[in-house]
Amino acid sequence: MPIAHTEEYRDARLVAPLVERIRMRSRKPIRIMEVCGTHTVSIFRSGIRSLLPETITLLSGPGCPVCVTAQRDIDACIALASLPNVILTTFGDLMRVPGSHASLRQKKAEGRDIRIVYSSMDALDLAEATPKQSIIFIGIGFETTAPTVAAALATAKSRSIDNFFVYSVHKTVPQALETLVEDPATRIDGFLLPGHVSVITGLHAYRPFVSSRRIPCVVAGFEPVDILSAIAMLVDQIESGRAELENAYPRAVTETGNPKAKALMESVFEPVDAVWRGLGTIPQSGLGVRQAFRRNDASVVFHPDPGNVQEPPSCACGDILKGIKSPLECRLYGTACTPIHPVGPCMVSSEGTCAAYYRYHPGA
Amino acid sequence: MSLIASDTIGLDHGSGGRISHELTARLILPVFRNPVLETLHDGATLALGNERIAFSTDTYVVDPIVFPGGSIGDLAVNGTVNDLAMCGAVPKWLSVGLILEEGFPMADLERILSDMARAAITAGVTIVTGDTKVVPKGAADRIFINTAGIGSIPEHVHISPDRAKVGDRILLSGTIADHGVCVLANRQGMGFDVPIESDTAALNGLVQAMLDIDPDIHVLRDPTRGGLGTTLNEIAAQAAVGIRIEEEAIPIRPAVVGICELLGYDPLYLANEGKLVAVVSAASAERVLERMRNHPLGRQAACIGEVVEGHPGRVVLTTRIGGRRIVDMLSGEQLPRIC
Numbered sequence: 031m032p033i034a035h036t037e038e039y040r041d042a043r044l045v046a047p048l049v050e051r052i053r054m055r056s057r058k059p060i061r062i063m064e065v066c067g068t069h070t071v072s073i074f075r076s077g078i079r080s081l082l083p084e085t086i087t088l089l090s091g092p093g094c095p096v097c098v099t100a101q102r103d104i105d106a107c108i109a110l111a112s113l114p115n116v117i118l119t120t121f122g123d124l125m126r127v128p129g130s131h132a133s134l135r136q137k138k139a140e141g142r143d144i145r146i147v148y149s150s151m152d153a154l155d156l157a158e159a160t161p162k163q164s165i166i167f168i169g170i171g172f173e174t175t176a177p178t179v180a181a182a183l184a185t186a187k188s189r190s191i192d193n194f195f196v197y198s199v200h201k202t203v204p205q206a207l208e209t210l211v212e213d214p215a216t217r218i219d220g221f222l223l224p225g226h227v228s229v230i231t232g233l234h235a236y237r238p239f240v241s242s243r244r245i246p247c248v249v250a251g252f253e254p255v256d257i258l259s260a261i262a263m264l265v266d267q268i269e270s271g272r273a274e275l276e277n278a279y280p281r282a283v284t285e286t287g288n289p290k291a292k293a294l295m296e297s298v299f300e301p302v303d304a305v306w307r308g309l310g311t312i313p314q315s316g317l318g319v320r321q322a323f324r325r326n327d328a329s330v331v332f333h334p335d336p337g338n339v340q341e342p343p344s345c346a347c348g349d350i351l352k353g354i355k356s357p358l359e360c361r362l363y364g365t366a367c368t369p370i371h372p373v374g375p376c377m378v379s380s381e382g383t384c385a386a387y388y389r390y391h392p393g394a
Numbered sequence: 395m396s397l398i399a400s401d402t403i404g405l406d407h408g409s410g411g412r413i414s415h416e417l418t419a420r421l422i423l424p425v426f427r428n429p430v431l432e433t434l435h436d437g438a439t440l441a442l443g444n445e446r447i448a449f450s451t452d453t454y455v456v457d458p459i460v461f462p463g464g465s466i467g468d469l470a471v472n473g474t475v476n477d478l479a480m481c482g483a484v485p486k487w488l489s490v491g492l493i494l495e496e497g498f499p500m501a502d503l504e505r506i507l508s509d510m511a512r513a514a515i516t517a518g519v520t521i522v523t524g525d526t527k528v529v530p531k532g533a534a535d536r537i538f539i540n541t542a543g544i545g546s547i548p549e550h551v552h553i554s555p556d557r558a559k560v561g562d563r564i565l566l567s568g569t570i571a572d573h574g575v576c577v578l579a580n581r582q583g584m585g586f587d588v589p590i591e592s593d594t595a596a597l598n599g600l601v602q603a604m605l606d607i608d609p610d611i612h613v614l615r616d617p618t619r620g621g622l623g624t625t626l627n628e629i630a631a632q633a634a635v636g637i638r639i640e641e642e643a644i645p646i647r648p649a650v651v652g653i654c655e656l657l658g659y660d661p662l663y664l665a666n667e668g669k670l671v672a673v674v675s676a677a678s679a680e681r682v683l684e685r686m687r688n689h690p691l692g693r694q695a696a697c698i699g700e701v702v703e704g705h706p707g708r709v710v711l712t713t714r715i716g717g718r719r720i721v722d723m724l725s726g727e728q729l730p731r732i733c
Binding site: 042045046074075076077078079080081135139148254368369370380388389390391392 | 402404406412413416642657658660705708710711712713714715716717718719720722725
């Protein structure tokens with residue numbers, strides 16, 4: 031277990047001087063966005079917000095994969111689950127996300143065969159064990175999950191497992207950063223970049239963005255000391271007028287990332303334009319399945335029909351994903367929209383901003 | 395808005411968290427409404443002449459049926475014994491109802507029954523009545539067990555969830571989430587070995603030892619489904635008080651922390667089957683805690699926080715790094731078929 035190693039990154043004795051450094055250094059009001067759902071949860075769970083000076087506003091960005099999935103894609107997943115002779119496999123978070131007319135959970139209660147798996151490899155095993163049924167895996171996630179799904183597709187092809195299919199709605203992070211800063215309403219002064227994604231992509235994936243946009247960026251790990259170190263580095267950059275890419279997670283993130291994972295991902299997936307909830311269409315920000323693997327591509331084989339797509343009325347998830355609104359500013363939050371009766375995906379997913387507020391935030 | 399927004403029962407309705415509560419409050423309570431049921435304690439406290447008794451029932455559907463540290467049989471006895479003990483009662487008699495699936499191996503049934511017999515002897519209770527039903531293959535999953543129990547409540551003991559008072563201390567008898575992680579890790583297909591055993595145990599001996607020191611313990615709860623987080627929320631809500639706890643003070647095994655991080659579970663919401671939370675007056679807290687630590691089931695007992703005046707109905711946690719956040723009740727399903 032990694033616990034012995036992570037222990038030092040939660041040490042209150044290391045945290046206090048970092049908080050002090052941030053308090054001393056931070057002068058002007060700034061807005062820092064984390065673009066990773068794991069960061070969002072870690073920040074809330076460790077109570078980091080309550081330790082920061084009032085000058086610093088933390089915004090939770092489009093870092094929850096389920097949350098940024100467009101309503102049309104959610105409906106397509108539900109359509110796939112409704113096909114005959116199909117077992118739909120998915121990560122648990124997607125089950126309760128409300129589509130335009132139903133959720134996967136409702137479909138399951140109605141008798142559709144929908145199963146939660148922990149990995150695309152579990153879905154592949156299921157396909158081998160049940161050759162007479164079509165096993166569709168919903169590929170949702172960023173650069174962190176895409177390589178494993180790529181491996182599952184590559185294995186399915188090499189072993190001729192023809193009843194295994196992936197419906198890919200994977201997305202990539204760097205392109206979304208561009209869209210976020212282009213919107214004048216977001217007013218972001220610096221980014222806390224995702225640790226796990228960066229382990230795969232390497233620092234160099236962000237270099238073009240940082241040099242063209244001149245915005246401070248720091249890659250952060252997930253323990254309180256990691257996150258506070260990164261915030262301290264961002265404050266230093268902003269207060270001294272620098273705009274650089276820095277690495278506060280050097281024990282895991284390198285300049286070039288994981289070449290093996292990237293090669294695998296690139297051999298199976300190709301960049302495609304993708305629709306993000308709240309952010310709209312972002313060119314080349316999605317991962318489509320390449321021609322060579324089309325026999326296992328659920329979108330090609332099944333052509334799921336999302337039907338009449340309807341966004342949840344009055345739901346502020348789109349603005350919340352861009353950091354323009356806080357969940358507390360959504361008029362559905364805590365009343366019409368709760369984790370039990372979610373209206374939008376940000377209230378469903380464990381990494382969703384609204385769910386994190388609801389679970390951990392002491393209120394207005 | 396109705397909980398029965400969905401027209402059917404979902405697994406969430408059995409989570410032990412907020413959705414279970416909604417089901418109880420909106421559907422079950424109104425149908426059977428009476429003052430005893432409305433206390434919503436682990437068991438009912440009833441008067442029989444001059445005697446007060448506690449009466450409780452629980453049903454066990456855990457999967458897998460055998461796991462490191464115990465089996466569905468151990469859970470079925472210990473769980474009901476603990477529900478009675480949380481009412482301050484001395485558990486005496488248990489009933490057992492078995493629902494068996496056609497084709498269930500006789501040897502497995504024998505093992506589970508002998509686990510129940512052994513657990514009953516350890517807890518000092520007698521299984522005095524029972525029932526067996528068999529359903530066709532597929533109509534149930536192997537074996538489900540219901541137990542009900544009766545215990546007598548000593549004269550000076552008045553334990554009730556609404557008795558938590560400002561200034562009271564919150565004591566926890568040991569490490570959290572052991573049972574939840576054990577069952578999770580031993581589910582079919584999880585594919586890894588974890589050195590964690592279920593903590594299933596009868597707590598009536600520990601409760602007796604604590605009551606010997608302070609007969610006026612205010613609240614006792616065993617944080618089973620829904621975990622410590624949900625239990626503390628129930629106490630805060632029922633007594634209309636605030637609860638403040640320290641993350642650093644909550645005992646937890648490093649391996650449990652590791653598994654929870656790996657799989658994205660919050661140990662505050664994972665089940666325990668041999669732990670209790672006690673709310674006691676500040677004056678006796680130290681002595682009760684010392685007695686707990688001298689008992690085999692309370693060696694790692696700790697004072698994890700106190701009852702406060704602010705934020706009534708809410709549980710606020712001071713994190714290990716000194717930050718503060720709320721601990722909400724479990725909403726949604728953390729893990730089905732945990733007990």
